[in-house]
Amino acid sequence: MSKLLTRLRLALTVLLTLATLLCPAQLALRYSDGLDPIRKRDFLQVATRNGPITFYAGGHGPTGFEYELMRRFAHSLGVSLAVDSDTRIGGVLDDVRSGKADMGAAALSLDPAQPGIRYSQPILTLQPLVVYRRGLPPVRTLDDLVGLRIGVIADSGNAEALRTQQQNLPGLGWREADGLTIADLLEMVERDDLDAAVVYTHQFKLNRLFFPNVERGFALGEPMSLAWAFAANQPIDLLDAANEFLQSQRRHGRLDELIGRYFGHDDYLEYVGARLFIRHVGTRLPRFLPYFKEAARETGFDWRLLAALGFQESHWKPDAESPTGVRGLMMLTRPTAREIGIDNRLDPRQSVDGGARYLLQVKQRLSEDIPEPDRTWMALAAYNVGLGHLFDAQEIAQLRGGDPDRWADVREALPLLQEREWYSRVHHGYARGGEPVIYVRNVRRYYEILKYVNRSQQQFNQLGERALDGSTAPLETVAPLL
Structure with missing residues (x-):
């Protein structure tokens, strides 16, 4: 048996050698040609x-x-x-x-x-979805689309989904737009250039927060598959x-x-509610409070603003990580951490220190002509979306006749970075500009809650001290939040 196996191995070796001599190009193609x-x-x-x-x-x-x-x-x-x-x-x-x-x-x-x-x-499922402008009669069925101004991106699966449905509904019509982004398309629905559009469910989930006048309609046809070409x-x-x-x-x-x-969800930028936030103030914040106060002394920021920023970034989770690789309580990138001398982004003290110093660097790069608190709000927006995109929004604000040094005008300009009409005119291109607007709004709300809780606690303690009537015994109350 062993002699037979030896002969078979020898025969196979000879065949492979002959194949290499006779067909070298084919073997080379098999092993290396493509990569x-x-x-x-x-x-x-x-x-x-x-x-x-x-x-x-x-x-x-x-x-x-x-x-x-x-x-x-x-x-x-x-x-x-x-x-x-x-x-x-x-x-x-x-x-x-x-x-x-x-x-x-x-x-x-x-x-x-x-x-x-x-x-x-296939990588993931794409479900075509009809969306329509708020205020129109509900769009729930295919028949409801007849007579509406419908838009779709050319060469997309959504255009093909409409063509498939047209076989059963000849009166169905639409316009195919070349070169538009999903945000452009939804903006056209929002501002009454279109009545409805067909997008993928995932795309709507990621953009719906920025187009409140665009309603979800119904799923159109069968799901498709996202793939690479x-x-x-x-x-x-x-x-x-x-x-x-x-x-x-x-x-x-x-x-x-x-x-x-x-x-997984489309409300991650939404305000989480005062009750949940205050619960975390009582359970998570005390551990990191000394770090926020220390960083505030070093940078000049109000520690409550830094704490609010930390909550928006990570919900005060020192091991947090985003899909893009930013990590830690203040969600620093590796290059940013290296630039400001942080060697362990998961160390909460280092993360808070690094986040505060990075925010200060961002703020110092903004024009000193910007008054407070606008300069702080713009620094927070840049912490989220990047300085380049903030500068672009300031430029757009000016192009629209606004004041690039006023947060109210820049706040209006930031979402326009999602629209090709505007981002094609500035240096850094497309950005999900609605996000920093909501981001700053949330940080400001958390900041106000922290200030309120702090003031209320001080007043509560003062009342407690007066109620002691000279007694030196400790007041038995709920432990202070801050």
Whole structure:
């Protein structure tokens, strides 16, 4: 038996040697052809679009669900990531077909009929959703759409969903817009340029907070699949590597975790309520109170403002972490921590100190012509969205005839960074500009609550001292919050 196995191994070796001599090109293609150019240049080139699902510049650097996923994919290949942002879905697919990009990741729906394109396995489900302007009669069925001005982004799965429904409802009509973002489309509904639009559920969840006059209608047709695009005329190695990567992410729970972080809820910026906040003041804040007061002495900020900022960032959780890798009680990026001399972002004392000093640096870079408290509110907005985007909002405020040194005018301008009409006119491009507006609003509310609780506690203690009637015994009351 052992002699037979030896002969079989020898025969297999001879066959492989002959195959190598006879078909070297085919074997080389199998093992290296598709990934070698990427590894030689040391980066993966991806075509994408600006948007909250895909890719945008956040306050702590590039972010977005697909950006985070493709960054992980590039890392799995041992290369860096290069991103080129197009305004059109069709432009993204053209870049993939022509070889200008190695792959496309732009909230693309899997479309087997798309010429010249191969798709990865599905990444997540995309459900087309009809939304409409508040004040119109409720839009609950397909028949309710007849006669409405409906908009959809060209080359998207949502446009295809409408075409499918049109077969059963010939009177259904719509306009396809090329080069618009989801925020642009929702803004058109909000300002009465359109009556309704079709977007994906995930996109609406991420934007609904900024368009209060846009209502959820009904799910349109069957769910679709978000996938990555690859050129059909290129070796299949990169597609195979992407599918293997996605399978691994799904198998180990990392993909579900990422989906949950970005799309698990849509109210993470909403005010959490005084009762919950005050409960955390009593249970979590005392541990970190000395750090906030120490940082306040060093930077000149009110410690209650720093504490409010810390709660908005992490709910006073020292081990908090965001999808983009910012960590700690004050949610610092690695580069920011390094710049201000913080070596352990999960150490709450270091995090509070670093966050306070970073906020001070941001504030010092703002014009001294900005009066208080506007300068502080703008510094908080920049802490969230980044100084570059804040400067852009100031420029937009001025273009609209407002005062770039007034927070009220800059606050009105920030959400316009979501609209192509405006972000295309400034330096740093698209941003989810509605977020810093809500962010500053929340910090200010927490700050006011802390000031109120502090004042009330002092008054309560004074009343207690008078009630002692000269007694030196301790007053038996609820332990003070602060």
